[in-house]
Amino acid sequence: MRLSLFKRKPDPERIEVPHGGVLYPVAVKRRASARRMTLRVSQASGEITLTLPERADFATGRLFAENHGGWIAARVAKRPQGIPFEPGQTIPFRGTPHRIVHWSKARGVTHATQDKDGASILAVAGESAHVPRRIKDFLRRAALDDLEAAVARHTAALGIPARKITIRDTTSRWGSCSSQGHLNFSWRLILAPPLVLDYLAAHEVAHLKEMNHSHRFWALTHKLCPRTEEAEAWLKRHGAGLHAYG
Ligand SMILES: [Zn+2]
Numbered sequence: 087m088r089l090s091l092f093k094r095k096p097d098p099e100r101i102e103v104p105h106g107g108v109l110y111p112v113a114v115k116r117r118a119s120a121r122r123m124t125l126r127v128s129q130a131s132g133e134i135t136l137t138l139p140e141r142a143d144f145a146t147g148r149l150f151a152e153n154h155g156g157w158i159a160a161r162v163a164k165r166p167q168g169i170p171f172e173p174g175q176t177i178p179f180r181g182t183p184h185r186i187v188h189w190s191k192a193r194g195v196t197h198a199t200q201d202k203d204g205a206s207i208l209a210v211a212g213e214s215a216h217v218p219r220r221i222k223d224f225l226r227r228a229a230l231d232d233l234e235a236a237v238a239r240h241t242a243a244l245g246i247p248a249r250k251i252t253i254r255d256t257t258s259r260w261g262s263c264s265s266q267g268h269l270n271f272s273w274r275l276i277l278a279p280p281l282v283l284d285y286l287a288a289h290e291v292a293h294l295k296e297m298n299h300s301h302r303f304w305a306l307t308h309k310l311c312p313r314t315e316e317a318e319a320w321l322k323r324h325g326a327g328l329h330a331y332g
C-alpha cells in the first residue's frame with residue numbers, strides 16, 4: 087500500500103459561478119490528458135464544464151471559472167439549441183410544464199388547456215410551420231397581460247398612475263425602469279412561477295419611487311411583494327434556464 091502525504095481533497099462535482107444575478111452551475115472534471123485549465127459550454131446540452139489538469143490547484147481553477155462569468159453567460163445566452171417551440175416539446179407556462187400540441191384540424195387562437203388525460207397543454211391550431219411563431223406570440227401576449235395586471239396592482243398600492251409597459255427579449259436583465267418611468271420586461275417571465283413575475287413587476291414599480299437599490303427601495307419592494315427573497319432565490323437558481331426556450 088502506498089500512502090501519499092500530498093493526497094488532495096476530492097474536488098466538488100459542481101461549483102456555481104455568479105454573473106449578473108445568475109448562478110451558473112459548472113461541472114468540475116479532472117483529466118490526466120489536459121494540459122491546461124479549460125472552460126466549455128456545450129452548445130447541445132448547455133452543460134458548463136471546468137476541466138483541470140491532474141496537478142492543477144482546485145482553488146485556482148475555481149478562480150479561473152469565476153473570472154470568466156461574463157464569458158459563460160454570453161455562451162449560455164448564445165446557445166442556439168435550446169428547447170424549440172415545437173409540437174411534443176414541454177415548456178413551462180406560468181411555472182407549470184405544458185406540452186405543445188398541434189391541432190391541425192382545429193381553428194382558433196393558441197391557448198392553454200388540458201388534454202383528455204388532464205395533462206396541461208398549449209394547443210396550437212393552423213399550419214405546422216407556424217407553430218413556433220404562434221407559441222412565441224402567445225407567450226409574449228400572456229406576459230404582457232400578466233405584467234400589465236401586476237404593474238397596475240402595484241402602482242395602485244403606491245397611489246401612483248399605472249404605467250405602459252414594453253415586453254422585450256433581453257438576455258441581461260428581467261426588467262428595467264428608465265429615468266422617464268418606462269418599464270420594460272422580458273417575456274420569458276411568463277415561463278417562471280407567477281410569484282417571480284409579480285416580484286419583477288413590484289421591483290420595477292418600486293423604482294418609480296426609488297431610482298436605486300437603497301434600503302428604502304428594498305423596504306418598498308417587500309411591501310409590494312412580501313415573498314421578494316423567495317422570488318430572487320428562484321431567479322438565481324433557475325433564471326438562466328429560461329433562456330433555453332424557443
Ligand atoms: Zn432594480
